[in-house]
Amino acid sequence: MQQIISLLQSSIWFGTVILYGAMGEILTEKGGNLNLGVPGIMSLGAIGGLIGSFFYETRVEEPSAAICLLVTLLCALGLSLFGGLIYSFLTITLRANQNVTGLTLTIFGCGIANFYGSSLNTLAGGVGQISLPVTSAAFRAVLPGLKNTPILNTLGWLVYLSIAIAVILWYFLSRTRTGLNLRAVGENAATADAAGINVTRYKYLAICVGCAISGLGGLYYTMDYIKGTWTSGGSLEALGWLSVALVIFARWKPIHAIWGSYLFGVLNWLYFYFADLLGLVGISVTMTRSSQEIFKMLPYVVTILVLIFVSFRRKREDQPPAGLGLPYFREER
Amino acid sequence: MQGITKRFGQVIANDNVSLEIRRGEILALLGENGSGKTTLMNMLSGIYAPDGGQIFIDGNEVTIRSPREAFDLGIGMIHQHFKLVDVLTAAENIILGLKEPGRLNLDAVAKRVREICEAYGFDVDPQQKIYNMSVSQKQTVEIVKVLYRGVDILILDEPTAVLTPQETDRLFAVLRNMKKDGKAVVIITHKLPEVMAVSDRVAVLRKGHNIGCVKTSETTQQELVNMMVGHATTLDISRAQPKNPQPRITVTDLTCVDKDGVKRLDKVSFVANSGEILGIAGIAGSGQRELLESIAGLCPVQSGSIVYTPEEGGEQNLLGMDPLAIKNAGIAMAFVPEDRLGMGLVGSMGMTGNMMLRSWREGKGPFVDRKHPQELAKQLWKLLEIATPGTEYPVRRLSGGNVQKILVGREIASSPSVLMMAYAVRGLDINTSYVIYDLLNEQKDKGVAVIYVGEDLDVLLELCDRILVLCGGQVSGIVDARTATREQVGLLMTQIRKEGEQHE
Numbered sequence: 001m002q003q004i005i006s007l008l009q010s011s012i013w014f015g016t017v018i019l020y021g022a023m024g025e026i027l028t029e030k031g032g033n034l035n036l037g038v039p040g041i042m043s044l045g046a047i048g049g050l051i052g053s054f055f056y057e058t059r060v061e062e063p064s065a066a067i068c069l070l071v072t073l074l075c076a077l078g079l080s081l082f083g084g085l086i087y088s089f090l091t092i093t094l095r096a097n098q099n100v101t102g103l104t105l106t107i108f109g110c111g112i113a114n115f116y117g118s119s120l121n122t123l124a125g126g127v128g129q130i131s132l133p134v135t136s137a138a139f140r141a142v143l144p145g146l147k148n149t150p151i152l153n154t155l156g157w158l159v160y161l162s163i164a165i166a167v168i169l170w171y172f173l174s175r176t177r178t179g180l181n182l183r184a185v186g187e188n189a190a191t192a193d194a195a196g197i198n199v200t201r202y203k204y205l206a207i208c209v210g211c212a213i214s215g216l217g218g219l220y221y222t223m224d225y226i227k228g229t230w231t232s233g234g235s236l237e238a239l240g241w242l243s244v245a246l247v248i249f250a251r252w253k254p255i256h257a258i259w260g261s262y263l264f265g266v267l268n269w270l271y272f273y274f275a276d277l278l279g280l281v282g283i284s285v286t287m288t289r290s291s292q293e294i295f296k297m298l299p300y301v302v303t304i305l306v307l308i309f310v311s312f313r314r315k316r317e318d319q320p321p322a323g324l325g326l327p328y329f330r331e332e333r
Numbered sequence: 334m335q336g337i338t339k340r341f342g343q344v345i346a347n348d349n350v351s352l353e354i355r356r357g358e359i360l361a362l363l364g365e366n367g368s369g370k371t372t373l374m375n376m377l378s379g380i381y382a383p384d385g386g387q388i389f390i391d392g393n394e395v396t397i398r399s400p401r402e403a404f405d406l407g408i409g410m411i412h413q414h415f416k417l418v419d420v421l422t423a424a425e426n427i428i429l430g431l432k433e434p435g436r437l438n439l440d441a442v443a444k445r446v447r448e449i450c451e452a453y454g455f456d457v458d459p460q461q462k463i464y465n466m467s468v469s470q471k472q473t474v475e476i477v478k479v480l481y482r483g484v485d486i487l488i489l490d491e492p493t494a495v496l497t498p499q500e501t502d503r504l505f506a507v508l509r510n511m512k513k514d515g516k517a518v519v520i521i522t523h524k525l526p527e528v529m530a531v532s533d534r535v536a537v538l539r540k541g542h543n544i545g546c547v548k549t550s551e552t553t554q555q556e557l558v559n560m561m562v563g564h565a566t567t568l569d570i571s572r573a574q575p576k577n578p579q580p581r582i583t584v585t586d587l588t589c590v591d592k593d594g595v596k597r598l599d600k601v602s603f604v605a606n607s608g609e610i611l612g613i614a615g616i617a618g619s620g621q622r623e624l625l626e627s628i629a630g631l632c633p634v635q636s637g638s639i640v641y642t643p644e645e646g647g648e649q650n651l652l653g654m655d656p657l658a659i660k661n662a663g664i665a666m667a668f669v670p671e672d673r674l675g676m677g678l679v680g681s682m683g684m685t686g687n688m689m690l691r692s693w694r695e696g697k698g699p700f701v702d703r704k705h706p707q708e709l710a711k712q713l714w715k716l717l718e719i720a721t722p723g724t725e726y727p728v729r730r731l732s733g734g735n736v737q738k739i740l741v742g743r744e745i746a747s748s749p750s751v752l753m754m755a756y757a758v759r760g761l762d763i764n765t766s767y768v769i770y771d772l773l774n775e776q777k778d779k780g781v782a783v784i785y786v787g788e789d790l791d792v793l794l795e796l797c798d799r800i801l802v803l804c805g806g807q808v809s810g811i812v813d814a815r816t817a818t819r820e821q822v823g824l825l826m827t828q829i830r831k832e833g834e835q836h837e
Binding site for chain 1: 399400401404416417418419420421425428429430431432433436437462464
């Protein structure tokens with residue numbers, strides 16, 4: 001039983017990181033822009049929050065949890081928004097190739113994050129590993145009244161925020177005028193333009209807000225998932241790519257992204273608990289390192305299967321936005 | 334509209350055009366391809382800005398800078414290519430971009446859409462997705478969309494081009510309802526019977542000028558055709574008698590269907606002879622492109638046959654062959670497509686590279702032969718006086734005329750037995766055009782079967798030996814270019830057949 005609970009816990013932690021990343025990307029892609037810079041954006045959000053809280057928490061005698069939260073959030077959102085602005089400016093205003101720009105942004109964001117992350121670790125001295133107990137604790141605060149509930153008592157408030165954002169995003173995209181207009185921009189920018197929708201403004205806003213949401217994923221990763229530390233191992237980048245896969249898995253629907261992210265979490269952590277779980281039903285297996293790696297590719301296998309399935313069904317609602325990846329220029333015919 | 338002028342670069346699309354659109358009336362705007370009908374209406378609907386002239390609405394001068402401003406003034410235009418989002422429903426498309434007060438309430442929208450439909454006799458299901466709709470349903474959604482926005486002046490750009498006769502009748506009934514409602518309707522068209530059937534007045538444009546505006550009840554189709562095509566001008570293109578014409582390509586009952594299920598070619602039959610230039614005339618989109626592409630093996634054919642007869646006799650069916658198979662069968666076919674940089678040449682490569690597109694399979698082993706293409710490029714450079722800094726200079730940066738010379742030069746250098754050209758002189762200046770005509774005549778002299786798709790009737794009449802006229806994918810006639818007149822071809826293009834006009 002304990003193994004199942006820990007599996008679910010780890011899956012939700014894991015899932016929350018990629019849920020943020022995927023929601024940001026869904027918003028961006030609904031506006032017709034394919035941002036492959038998600039891992040970079042998440043790294044920017046992660047390092048932004050980390051730098052902010054490091055300088056506040058280590059320079060102040062008695063850091064207050066509220067200010068920790070505020071500074072960290074602002075820095076994380078600010079830096080990921082900045083990444084979004086770079087991407088929007090290049091792809092919308094300068095009409096650069098979206099794939100190339102996105103990939104570049106991933107390399108750029110991850111590089112920046114690893115560079116400053118290592119610097120922070122050096123600055124922290126000691127064992128060469130920063131730790132931000134106050135900020136991290138503030139982010140991992142459990143909702144009141146849930147202290148004794150299993151699973152829920154290990155979830156920080158950012159987990160609930162991610163679910164709330166997913167629901168808001170769903171409502172926005174399917175039930176509001178602005179959401180309808182945004183979808184039209186992503187499907188057919190020329191049509192939206194002829195209908196009097198400001199395509200450039202919609203795209204800029206969708207990308208920048210999307211990047212800010214993705215950045216929160218990075219923040220959750222540093223503050224909650226690895227508890228206020230930094231490692232330059234590239235595991236956040238891997239999570240970023242998984243977010244992009246999750247967008248496809250969820251077929252661009254935020255609600256599907258919620259359970260999809262937790263499923264990805266279960267699949268990702270299965271290798272760790274697999275032997276124990278089988279042990280519960282009386283089967284004994286030994287997991288070697290190499291067989292563990294096989295489990296880690298499960299989320300991608302599932303994504304490929306979903307892609308195959310969706311392509312076979314050819315249901316129009318499940319397809320990516322028709323204008324995805326295409327630059328829009330009014331005078332081009 | 335008064336004294337409207339619009340230029341695109343050096344081309345004058347509308348020259349000092351004045352037009353009056355009245356409420357409670359259907360005005361037909363008639364003219365050949367490129368006569369400036371759509372451009373003129375685009376200025377009214379805010380897509381283009383006029384370079385000169387004024388627009389008055391109800392006596393007040395207005396400037397229309399965007400489609401949105403046009404809507405605010407009550408002007409709505411329905412384009413040939415529908416502007417609808419496929420995965421959204423009709424109702425969602427209709428309210429797209431509107432800034433109505435309050436929250437989004439699709440049920441209320443659906444109710445208003447139904448009211449509009451009832452008032453004018455449309456049939457639209459607001460909840461239906463666009464991708465499930467037929468072409469005529471999509472058009473209806475477009476019309477409802479502009480009506481929903483409270484439009485008083487409705488412009489339709491060739492609305493019947495995609496409709497069946499029954500759908501056309503239904504559309505006309507709706508338009509008459511709108512007329513009764515006091516709205517002003519403009520339809521852009523080149524189909525004379527429809528003009529006679531639905532309009533109250535007709536304005537005829539030719540080469541950007543307004544030729545005249547007449548009451549439909551006081552005119553005849555023949556008079557309108559004469560206004561449309563104007564008087565012949567003499568171009569002095571040399572034309573020799575065909576030498577020993579032999580059937581080279583025989584096309585029988587060729588039928589092509591595009592991916593939307595629309596018939597692009599309908600039982601087209603003709604013979605292209607060697608040593609002869611066969612002109613193909615028709616309103617744009619009457620099937621010219623599909624015809625050439627099916628012969629070249631680029632367009633899937635539904636039924637019919639294309640038979641090639643080589644000089645030495647024998648027959649070969651080209652149907653179902655791709656360009657490589659045609660080449661391997663030993664048939665030298667040259668094709669100059671209308672989209673020069675898209676289908677004909679690679680813009681970022683130089684002349685040599687583009688020459689190699691024809692010859693890259695030659696050469697030894699895995700290596701391509703660069704030497705011969707380069708020599709050919711140099712020859713063409715001198716021979717055709719192509720203005721390029723060098724044979725390696727990207728062809729995209731050259732002017733349209735030079736690009737066409739390279740393309741035609743390459744195709745002719747392959748010493749074809751069949752040469753097909755689409756809009757060979759489009760966008761070219763007079764001198765370059767004559768160079769191309771001379772090249773064509775030279776090929777004809779060599780006994781090549783030349784098929785020339787053109788848009789300028791004067792050129793067709795002076796250059797070609799015979800002219801095949803396409804109308805809506807059907808052959809409406811094949812005439813002898815030496816004796817035919819502009820009016821005759823113009824009539825055939827709009828498919829009014831009279832006895833004895835078909836000279837085979």
